[in-house]
Amino acid sequence: xxxxxxxxxxxxxxxxxxxxxxxxxxxxxxxxxxxxxxxxxxxxxxxxxxxxxxxxxxxxxxxxxxxxxxxxxxxxxxxxxxxxxxxxxxxxxxxxxxxxxxxxxxxxxxxxxxxxxxxxxxxxxxxxxxxxxxxxxxxxxxxxxxxxxxxxxxxx
Numbered sequence: 001x002x003x004x005x006x007x008x009x010x011x012x013x014x015x016x017x018x019x020x021x022x023x024x025x026x027x028x029x030x031x032x033x034x035x036x037x038x039x040x041x042x043x044x045x046x047x048x049x050x051x052x053x054x055x056x057x058x059x060x061x062x063x064x065x066x067x068x069x070x071x072x073x074x075x076x077x078x079x080x081x082x083x084x085x086x087x088x089x090x091x092x093x094x095x096x097x098x099x100x101x102x103x104x105x106x107x108x109x110x111x112x113x114x115x116x117x118x119x120x121x122x123x124x125x126x127x128x129x130x131x132x133x134x135x136x137x138x139x140x141x142x143x144x145x146x147x148x149x150x151x152x153x154x155x156x
Contacts, residue, residue, distance in 0.1 A: 023119060023148040025070040025138075029103070030115040030125055033059040047115065047122050053085075054139060055113060055125035062115045062122075067103060072096035076153060078146045079137065086146045087139040100132040118145055 033046070036059040040046040044061045051057030075091040092100065103109055113125040116138055123140025141149075 023070055023145060023152050024117075025073070025149070026117045027067045027069075027138075028062045028115040028117070029065065029067065029109065030060045030062045030113045032056065032113065032125075033061050049122055049125055052124050052140060055127075060113065060115060060125055067099060067114070068092065068096040070149065070152060073149070073153065076146070076149050078150065085139060086141040086143045087137060088141055088146050088149055089135065089137050092134045092136065094134075097134040100136070104128050104130070104132040116140055 030047075033040075040061045043065075044063050047060045047062050049055065049057060049060055072093050072095060073090045074093050076088045077090075079087045079089050109128055111127050111129070113127050115122060116124045116126065118141060124138065126139070
């Protein structure tokens with residue numbers, strides 16, 4: 001009888017693990033392709049982007065070197081843009097803060113876009129205009145994705 005209760009408890013614990021909110025967010029260095037027909041260089045991925053209020057439509061080359069992910073976000077606040085759509089003002093952990101400060105301190109990275117991928121979807125390409133510290137604003141979310149991020153941070 002005890003083994004049945006133990007088995008039932010283990011099953012419920014595993015079942016609840018699957019109900020935790022999840023979201024996948026990655027930020028990568030990117031450049032607007034000079035030749036949209038050319039393949040991406042080695043270590044880069046070619047991405048066709050339809051455009052957004054903050055980024056031009058076109059072909060981007062994304063370096064598959066993750067600068068930060070959802071794991072590096074310690075807090076978020078939902079925001080909306082004047083152009084519509086949802087966004088998130090996020091605060092980064094110390095690791096991501098240091099990494100983004102070093103990345104944005106390099107003059108070669110200024111005015112080049114950061115690629116935002118949410119749940120496997122290329123959501124936005126936003127240029128780095130100034131030094132980044134521990135706070136960033138990301139757009140290109142759906143309202144559900146912002147809610148998922150908030151829930152993920154509350155339950156991880």
